[in-house]
Amino acid sequence: MATSRLLRTSAALLAATALLISGCSSGSSSPGAEASPGPTTEAGAQRPAADATLAPLPSATPAGLRPYYDQKLSWHPCGGSGFECTTMKAPLDYADPGAGDIKLAVARKKATGPGSRIGSLLVNPGGPGASAIDYLQQYAPQPAAVRARYDLAAVDPRGVARSEPVKCLSNKQMDRYTQTDQTPDTPAEVNKLISAYRTFAKDCQTRSGKVLSHVSTIEAARDMDVLRAALGDKKLYYVGASYGTLLGATYAGLYPSRVGRMVLDGAMNPAIDSRTTNIDQTAGFNTAFTAFAADCIKHKNCPLGTKSTEDAGNQLSALFKKLDAHPAATGEDRQLTESLATTGVIAAMYDERAWPLLRDYLAQAKAGNGRGLLTLSDSYYERDPNGSYANQMYANPAVNCLDLASAFTTPDQVRAALPSFRKASPVFGTSFAWAALNCAYWPVKPTGTAHRIEAKGAAPILVVGTTRDPATPYDWAKALASQLSSATLLTYEGDGHTAYGRGSDCIDTAINNYLLNGTVPPKNKHCK
Structure with missing residues (x-):
């Protein structure tokens, strides 16, 4: 079971x-989200809170969080083949940073060249609960062109794998x-x-x-912003698959001005209960x-x-x-x-x-x-x-x-x-x-509700959907692309969960071109 x-x-x-x-199933709202529980159905479940919208956080870093944003990471070799690992600190409770820390495991593989470095490309394979570090070390060191221009990076979200696991x-x-x-x-x-x-x-x-009270998607997204700063990047570059799309979209909703290039593959719809x-x-x-x-x-x-x-x-x-x-x-x-x-x-x-x-x-x-x-x-x-x-x-x-x-x-x-x-x-x-x-x-009461994510002001975001995806139905990709103010939808007409790196030259070329050059595919582009 x-x-x-x-x-x-x-x-x-x-x-x-x-x-x-x-x-x-996953969804979340921040303490500042304009979200509230919707009316209930005859079965007792909430209806989609489609009118509630995730509100961005203030652009200025609160004084209580400054030590986290300013921390210096100490790297050491791990996993072979040029990988490095470290531990990052984040507040266990963002509402009370002085209440204690949570330690998060981080890994990276530096850009190999040739070509100028673009930044750090953070990856997350979904779950929630999948190890981003395992994914990085096993699957993400390709394609070569992306690996050449980005430092590939991953953080196991709070409560996951190496990051104080549940x-x-x-x-x-x-x-x-x-x-x-x-x-x-x-x-x-x-x-x-x-x-x-x-x-x-x-x-x-x-x-x-x-x-248990502090493993929400909102908190994990805020951790990614701390990591962005600790890595020395002004913008977050990101590839998220499956639940990783919710994590990425949540980041975009909270920090729209800090979005670099973002691929959300096998998208979730945060606006449904x-x-x-x-x-x-x-x-x-x-x-x-x-x-x-x-x-x-x-x-x-x-x-x-x-x-x-x-x-x-x-x-x-x-x-x-x-x-x-x-x-x-x-x-x-x-x-x-x-x-x-x-x-x-x-x-x-x-x-x-x-x-x-x-x-x-x-x-x-x-x-x-x-x-x-x-x-x-x-x-x-x-x-x-x-x-x-x-x-x-x-x-x-x-x-x-x-x-x-x-x-x-x-x-x-x-x-x-x-x-x-x-x-x-x-x-x-x-x-x-x-x-x-x-x-x-569950012993902990939920802290989130369904909400739209618009991320107004964010740089162009690429949402990818597969027409016969079992876990993240295609309609969810269409819904997320319609919510995000700067999104373009890329469609794979095929089977299976997610599309990037699964054998479609059309999909891979479009995503790689976006990551390397910032060029979004034409509107309504379909691949087979």
Whole structure:
């Protein structure tokens, strides 16, 4: 069972093997945002606060923050191949800088030349909860032309990886948690699911109480401005993917005059509430599954049949139902439950290059061997072969549940919303609806609300959207591009999550030209 559905780049998933959505998927507002809770729907969730707008912070640095902005970073070699690392200090609470610090891990790789250095290019792969430093060291040192002109840089956001990480469950507890039935059929199963959510939240509070109230997107965006100053840059140059687009857009809203060149790939829409976000993303994964099914049924050995995409969906649902009653053997102590199988299928939706692997693993699961889908699920949860989990599945709900109020607060609200979720996805709807309840039991009250981000006065920003993106539906990219006053939308007509660096010369050329020369693509440019 997912702690929440993640919004992250496909590269990280494929590297391990080959968003899910959150009950409180990301969004945020600053203490100065002109945002307020909107009216509630019949299911108890907020409607989109489309008229609320994130207000910029004052351009002058407050005296209490000056020591942070003036700090000198002490670098040391790390990670090989010219990478350097350091630790940066930021206030734990920006409203009370004297209350103590939080230490944030930072890494960079200096520009290699030839050509004049443009500045530091900060990268973030999403999550929330994905390690930006890991992403930088594993995937970001390309393309060569960008690497030549920028110091590539990354900071693990507060609560993530090396930056005072949020901690919750033991590895054995997490194993049990991921197997919890997320499509409860009886009151007893509903109670078991709620108990799992409560235990998860309680243990996060016990082990991470200090940081839980201060891991919001607003605070992480403010940390990026401190880093910008510490790196000696007047402007922030940035490439953010998935949730990283929300982080980047939030920075632009808070500091529009400090935006340099900013790429937001696989964009989120900050102006919608949790319930709307969950419904949209449920439909997004359904779109991705339909594309997978359309490809699968062309193969005579498709494990979901060769009749139609609708029949393929029915066969997958039947497999999930079978696993709910009789989990499959995997060759180890853990069995493949319905929840783990669902997570495995979802993981493969992030990148169409995983589709052949998914076909093989679905065939194995139908034959009673759950090892393949378990491997996909483990990659999604970042569980290593030794049984240890990375921090991402803990940081993710910590950020999400602080950024927005829970989509639902009671099981009855979930039940009332089930028809709309099932309409959005007959295959995944039930699971996603119940997953949207997890933030209801979070020990820290949310500090953010849905809001528009306009960033008036910012330099040109490039928003990138993929038409069949499962985790960040294309409509979100269109919405964010329409909100940001200086944005241009670049469209990739294709499958998978995010577009940059995934094989489209058209996309990569347009983004690289923007990063290197500041030239935005023509309006309404589409790539295939």
